[in-house]
Amino acid sequence: GNNCNPMRVIWLLINLVLSISVCSIPIIAVGWFDKEKYYTGKLIKMWARWVIWSTGIQYEIDGLDNLNLDKQYIFMSNHESALDIVLGVAAIPSNLVFLAKKELFRVPVFGWAMEAAGMIKIDRQNPEIARKSVSEAVETLMHSSFSTLIYPEGTRSNGEELLPFKKGGFILAIRTQLPVVPITILGAGNVLPKGTLAIKKSHIKIIIDAPLETQGMELKNKEILMQDCRNIINQNLVHANAGQKANYELYSA
Numbered sequence: 001g002n003n004c005n006p007m008r009v010i011w012l013l014i015n016l017v018l019s020i021s022v023c024s025i026p027i028i029a030v031g032w033f034d035k036e037k038y039y040t041g042k043l044i045k046m047w048a049r050w051v052i053w054s055t056g057i058q059y060e061i062d063g064l065d066n067l068n069l070d071k072q073y074i075f076m077s078n079h080e081s082a083l084d085i086v087l088g089v090a091a092i093p094s095n096l097v098f099l100a101k102k103e104l105f106r107v108p109v110f111g112w113a114m115e116a117a118g119m120i121k122i123d124r125q126n127p128e129i130a131r132k133s134v135s136e137a138v139e140t141l142m143h144s145s146f147s148t149l150i151y152p153e154g155t156r157s158n159g160e161e162l163l164p165f166k167k168g169g170f171i172l173a174i175r176t177q178l179p180v181v182p183i184t185i186l187g188a189g190n191v192l193p194k195g196t197l198a199i200k201k202s203h204i205k206i207i208i209d210a211p212l213e214t215q216g217m218e219l220k221n222k223e224i225l226m227q228d229c230r231n232i233i234n235q236n237l238v239h240a241n242a243g244q245k246a247n248y249e250l251y252s253a
Contacts, residue, residue, distance in 0.1 A: 008199045015054035023047040024113035031116025037146050040117040041095035048089035061091045063208035072147050073181045074173045076229050079151040080159040080189030091206045094147040138175045159189030165230050170222045179211035182229045184236035207236050
């Protein structure tokens with residue numbers, strides 16, 4: 001049945017607090033001189049794997065051979081669960097930084113670790129400043145070797161279908177001329193459904209699709225890029241949902 005265990009959530013929360021405390025210190029220590037965020041990237045992957053381990057969930061990755069690890073990418077992922085961030089960090093072999101609201105950087109310890117790990121501040125207080133912070137993000141990415149992971153839906157969906165995508169990440173991709181890699185996370189919405197405090201053990205699949213090139217693309221084509229990326233992720237979701245329905249009918253027949 002539903003095997004939701006409140007102890008499992010308490011266990012996850014203890015591990016979350018512990019892992020952030022333990023991993024933040026070396027990230028803060030190393031981050032100041034780690035310009036390419038190579039070591040902080042490794043520490044963040046350790047942290048993500050620790051958190052996933054504490055949830056007891058299993059995941060598999062499809063399409064790793066679509067990536068060239070010497071290249072920089074802008075990964076675009078669907079977003080059904082609070083766990084998507086740790087899943088993305090653990091599953092994607094590239095060194096990742098995130099774009100984050102500037103308010104998060106004010107959180108003691110956690111915020112310092114974000115700063116040290118090279119997370120990119122996005123300030124949304126007004127359109128003028130937001131534009132400026134996108135330009136700074138473009139500069140940062142162009143003068144570094146790390147990739148970034150963006151959730152173009154902007155907020156978590158209920159897992160039924162994709163929400164409309166926001167343009168920001170695609171503008172970033174065209175301005176940096178970095179390829180966009182569609183990432184589809186299947187089954188994470190069942191683990192920590194939005195608005196509940198229950199962890200269900202479930203099997204998660206992460207699909208890495210072939211990069212969409214942006215070399216030579218102009219800003220006026222951002223809608224096309226966005227649609228292409230959304231269609232790829234959407235097809236994976238539709239395909240998976242159809243497979244689940246077929247399975248369900250098979251078992252209940």
